[in-house]
Amino acid sequence: MKRAIILLIALLIPISAMAGGETKQVLLLGTDDIMRDLTQSAEMSRADAIYVASLSDEGVRLLSIERDYRVSLPDQPDNKLATTTFFGGPELCMDSVNNLLSLELSRYVQISKDTVAEAVNIIGGVSVAIHEDEKPVLRKAMGYIPKQGNDGLYKLNGKLAVGFLSAREDNIDDIESNARRNDRQQRFLSAVMDLVRSKSFDEALGIADKIVPLIKTNLTMADIVGLIRTVQTGKGEFRYARSPITEYSRTQAGLHQVIEVNDMALEIQKVDEFFKE
Amino acid sequence: MIFSKLKLKNLILIITIVVTLFSCTLAYAATSTFTHPEVGENMTVHINYDGAQFDIYGFPYYVVPSPSRSHRGVKVNKSERINKDNASFDTAITRLFDSLSGKYKNFPAPKVFRLGGIAEPYTEAIMALPIEKRLEALKALGGFNGIEGYDALLNYPGFTSDDVATLKQEHREYRVKIRNNIYPYRVLQFYFDEGGAYGYFNERYAFVETKGRSWVLIRIAKENTISYAQRSKYIHGLSGSNPQDLADANSEALYGMSPGMSFNEVLAKTNGVVGKKNTITLNNVELYRMPCSLTFHFDKGNGLYKTTYEFTQRQSYYSAFVSLYIRYYDPLVINANKKTAWNLENMLIEINGGTKTPTLSFEIY
Numbered sequence: 001m002k003r004a005i006i007l008l009i010a011l012l013i014p015i016s017a018m019a020g021g022e023t024k025q026v027l028l029l030g031t032d033d034i035m036r037d038l039t040q041s042a043e044m045s046r047a048d049a050i051y052v053a054s055l056s057d058e059g060v061r062l063l064s065i066e067r068d069y070r071v072s073l074p075d076q077p078d079n080k081l082a083t084t085t086f087f088g089g090p091e092l093c094m095d096s097v098n099n100l101l102s103l104e105l106s107r108y109v110q111i112s113k114d115t116v117a118e119a120v121n122i123i124g125g126v127s128v129a130i131h132e133d134e135k136p137v138l139r140k141a142m143g144y145i146p147k148q149g150n151d152g153l154y155k156l157n158g159k160l161a162v163g164f165l166s167a168r169e170d171n172i173d174d175i176e177s178n179a180r181r182n183d184r185q186q187r188f189l190s191a192v193m194d195l196v197r198s199k200s201f202d203e204a205l206g207i208a209d210k211i212v213p214l215i216k217t218n219l220t221m222a223d224i225v226g227l228i229r230t231v232q233t234g235k236g237e238f239r240y241a242r243s244p245i246t247e248y249s250r251t252q253a254g255l256h257q258v259i260e261v262n263d264m265a266l267e268i269q270k271v272d273e274f275f276k277e
Numbered sequence: 278m279i280f281s282k283l284k285l286k287n288l289i290l291i292i293t294i295v296v297t298l299f300s301c302t303l304a305y306a307a308t309s310t311f312t313h314p315e316v317g318e319n320m321t322v323h324i325n326y327d328g329a330q331f332d333i334y335g336f337p338y339y340v341v342p343s344p345s346r347s348h349r350g351v352k353v354n355k356s357e358r359i360n361k362d363n364a365s366f367d368t369a370i371t372r373l374f375d376s377l378s379g380k381y382k383n384f385p386a387p388k389v390f391r392l393g394g395i396a397e398p399y400t401e402a403i404m405a406l407p408i409e410k411r412l413e414a415l416k417a418l419g420g421f422n423g424i425e426g427y428d429a430l431l432n433y434p435g436f437t438s439d440d441v442a443t444l445k446q447e448h449r450e451y452r453v454k455i456r457n458n459i460y461p462y463r464v465l466q467f468y469f470d471e472g473g474a475y476g477y478f479n480e481r482y483a484f485v486e487t488k489g490r491s492w493v494l495i496r497i498a499k500e501n502t503i504s505y506a507q508r509s510k511y512i513h514g515l516s517g518s519n520p521q522d523l524a525d526a527n528s529e530a531l532y533g534m535s536p537g538m539s540f541n542e543v544l545a546k547t548n549g550v551v552g553k554k555n556t557i558t559l560n561n562v563e564l565y566r567m568p569c570s571l572t573f574h575f576d577k578g579n580g581l582y583k584t585t586y587e588f589t590q591r592q593s594y595y596s597a598f599v600s601l602y603i604r605y606y607d608p609l610v611i612n613a614n615k616k617t618a619w620n621l622e623n624m625l626i627e628i629n630g631g632t633k634t635p636t637l638s639f640e641i642y
Contacts, residue, residue, distance in 0.1 A: 032319075046317065083317030173474045252502060255316055255338060256601060267356075 023056040023275075024057050024227065026219070027094050027108040028115070030165065030185070031085050036159050045112060047085045047093055048166065052105065055230045059237030060193055061275055064182040068175060068242060070251060070258035071096045078253040085110070090216060101243065102268045105218050113166060115159030115214040122210045126132040126161060126191050127153035134167075136181070141167030149258045149273050153191075164188065175250075175259060179242060186240045193238060239277075307612065307630075309595040314566035315603065324596035324630070327355045327611050329436060331599055336475065340499045343613060349376040349384050356495050357455055357610045361487060363493035366421070366484055373467070373482070378391050382594065384576055385471055392418075393466025393479060395447065395517035402435025419465050421484070421492055424448045433603050444516070449512045450590065453609055453620040454642060460485035462620075463492070464514030464607075475501060481607060483514055498607040512606050513621055520622065526604040528622070530584060530639040532562070532571055536623075537580040537641075543573050555579070562586075562635070565600035581614045583640040594630030597637050601626060 020204030047067060054061040067082035073096075076087065081100070084093040090108045098105055111119065120126055123239040127149060130138060139145055142163030146154050156164055165185055169177045196204050208224055219227070248261045292414040310321040322331040328343025342348045344355050350372035354362040364372075372381075379386035392400045396418050403414050414433050417426045425443045431435040453462040463484050470477045483496040534543055540555065547555040549571075557573040564571070564586045574583035588597070601608070601619055605626065610618040615631035628637045 046312075046319075079317060086312065087315040171474065255333065255502075256318070257502075 009259060023054055024107070024223070025052055025054045025103065025105055025275075026227070027051070027090070027097060027105045027190075028053055029085060029090055029093060029108060029110040031110055031112050037101070047084045047110075048082065048113075049182070050081060050093070050097065051185075051189070052097065052101075052103065053189075055227060055234070057230065057234045059234050059239070060190075060231065061239045061241075062186055062189060064186060064240070064242040064258060065097060065101070066175065066178060068178065068257065068259050069100060069244075070260050071100060078258070080253060080256045081230065082259045083189060083256075090218075103271075103273050106190075107223060108217060109219060110216040111120050111133075113162060116165065117162050119158070119211050119214050120156065120161040123159040123192070123195060123207055125150065125155045125157050126157045126188060126195065128164065128184075128187050128191050130164075132155045134184070135174050137169050138164060156188075162186070176256065182242055190238050190240070194233055194237075196228065197236055200248050201228065201232060204232065204235070239274070241274045243267065244270055245274070309592050311592055311596065312427075313596055313599050315600055320599065322598055324595065324598060324612050324617065327353075329598065329608065329611050329617075331602075334473060335472060335500075337520075338501050340606065342497055342499070346382070346404070349369070349373050350381050351494065351497075353494060353497055355613070358614045359455065359460070359487060359493065359495065360577060361490075363487075363490075363495060365490065366416065366492040366494070369482060369484075369494040370412055370465070371413065374411070386467040388472045388476075389468070389470035391468040393468050393481075394512075394515045395444065396465070399435055403432060406433060408450040415465065416492070418444070418516070419463050420444075420448050420451075421463050422488075424449070437616050449518070449520075449622075451622065453513075454625055455485070455609065455620075460487070462486075462514045463516075466512070466515055477501065481515070483607065483609075494516075496607060496609070510606070513619075523604075523621065527621075527639075529564070530574075530624075530626070531581070532559075532584060534573070534581055534584075536582065540575050540579050543575075543581055547573075549573070566586075567596060569593070583638060585636055585638040587634050587636045589634060591630070591633050591635065594628060597628050597635065601628065601637075605640075 028049070028051040029047045031045040031047050040129070050065040051180055052063045052065065054063070065081065067080065069081040070078055071081050071084060072086065073079055073087055073092070079087070081093070081096055084096045090110045094105050094108050097103060135145055142160045146156065146160060146204065148154055165188060167184065168181050198206070205225070205228060208228060214222070244259065244261045244267060246261050246263060246267045248259045249260055251260055300321045305327055308321060308323045310319070314319045318333050320331055321332050321335070323329060325343055327348070329341045330337055342353060344353055345350070349453055351364045354360065368546050375381070376384045377386060377390055380532050390467070392403060396403070397413070399418060403411055403418070406414055409563045410433065414430060416422060417597065420426070423431070424445050427448070430441055430444070431438065448574055451462045465480045466479055466482050468479055473591065477500055478501045481498045482494060484492045485495050486492050511518045511520055532547070534546065537608050538555070545555060547559055549559045552558050552572065555575045559571045560573045562569060567588055569586045569588045573587045574580055574585065576582045599616060605619045605621065608617050611619045612630070616627055616629050619626040623641055624642055625640045626638070626641070629635060
């Protein structure tokens with residue numbers, strides 16, 4: 001019944017918010033488990049994966065944002081970007097990303113580690129490339145590496161996907177470890193985009209219907225319908241970048257080691273160019 | 278029948294052993310894992326008798342070695358006890374220097390070693406001295422010999438009269454209060470880099486001056502951080518620390534009130550509840566982002582001298598430990614009778630974890 005309503009809404013929105021060549025940007029957040037803490041009011045989650053997805057008729061541009069970026073928080077000392085979801089939920093994280101990179105994001109999607117597995121199982125698994133040199137760390141995080149398919153990819157069920165997305169090397173520099181993890185995450189997101197494009201509009205909406213209850217988002221139904229249409233009807237180009245694009249330095253914010261880019265204006269310019277190129 | 282009695286005896290013995298072991302486990306299982314409300318990260322805090330550690334995502338960030346562990350060839354004594362078991366300044370620092378060649382197991386020779394705090398620029402000059410002179414110079418530089426002691430530095434290469442004048446200007450006579458005794462107190466900081474992604478850390482050696490034995494070691498603390506210059510924080514006992522850096526933390530501790538403020542003034546400012554023994558209580562306040570109640574205490578002269586915060590959860594003991602470390606660095610006494618204390622020039626900070634609702638007090642002395 002709910003799916004039928006969604007389909008009806010889709011049909012009743014001839015020109016969705018996403019149509020007409022408009023570019024829509026969405027903040028994608030992968031957080032750890034949401035629980036309550038000592039403050040008895042805050043959400044106990046940190047953003048381990050922070051992305052801005054920019055969708056247009058050309059395709060998808062995905063910007064990964066380093067979680068260790070130094071950010072200013074209201075009424076508190078500086079902290080790292082990853083903790084913003086803990087202190088103020090996805091809204092504070094979105095404000096921080098906007099302030100940091102001069103963006104105008106107004107929509108977010110937050111999914112916790114617990115629900116990623118469920119969502120991946122709903123879409124029937126995701127096939128990704130796995131590089132030879134990352135197999136040891138993935139074997140540790142996933143338990144085992146699944147058999148390689150004829151297409152050269154490795155199909156991940158929900159549990160394996162969580163291991164794939166969260167795996168990190170502990171014996172290397174934090175920022176380098178984050179970069180490698182982000183590289184795996186963008187491969188995964190790219191595969192999800194391909195999957196959405198391979199489905200019919202009806203099938204894709206059906207999947208969205210099942211996944212929406214698992215996520216926290218301020219996307220409207222019109223946004224969701226529009227996003228699916230954009231991904232499915234666009235040229236399918238997929239580009240990826242990681243901020244900081246420019247040189248950065250390491251500093252300390254409280255107990256955290258954080259990074260600050262050396263020339264923020266240049267960084268903002270490079271990010272802007274990435275989205276527009 | 279005899280067999281049954283034996284079996285019963287054995288059973289009782291086994292139960293006794295199990296219960297004893299379980300009790301011991303409980304006694305030493307002073308560990309808590311949670312997201313720290315101020316740091317926003319998942320942390321595990323271990324507080325045992327005279328030893329403490331907290332880890333961020335499983336990585337040890339801050340460690341105070343317990344008296345049972347040898348650290349660079351010395352064992353620290355229980356910090357609230359000061360007796361013959363405390364290593365002397367010369368022993369502790371000589372062994373630290375010995376450890377730089379990898380002499381002690383688990384302490385590899387560092388790739389980089391520097392003196393910390395105001396001593397940092399003089400690292401090369403000090404390290405070039407023979408050990409006896411190195412100890413003397415380090416003692417003088419750390420303010421152990423008082424304001425006149427800095428003059429001796431002019432006998433060593435690398436020190437100018439301008440340096441000595443600046444050191445004299447920044448000198449402070451630090452002290453601490455332990456078991457109602459006040460001791461002169463000094464801290465030396467050292468930076469090590471053993472290589473690798475996480476091989477860098479600071480170690481702080483804290484000393485008190487006793488009447489008969491001169492300066493003795495009371496605590497070692499190790500923390501992983503990339504720099505101190507960026508933080509500009511007050512570390513009690515460390516030469517060159519500026520107490521002005523503590524103004525915000527101390528104001529927070531007294532809920533914005535000032536030491537010596539009158540009962541009526543505090544009452545007017547807080548609109549709290551007047552309690553027994555000349556106290557004022559505020560319910561539903563917050564300290565270090567934890568819910569708690571607050572009681573103001575007044576001395577015979579009717580001046581504010583103490584605040585006590587009572588938290589709502591046992592875990593607050595561990596969370597407050599980290600919050601106090603962030604503000605005041607190394608605790609002076611750790612978990613003696615479930616109490617952990619920090620000391621400033623005129624303030625004793627004590628957190629009591631012996632109850633379900635831990636308390637934290639700030640007492641001006």
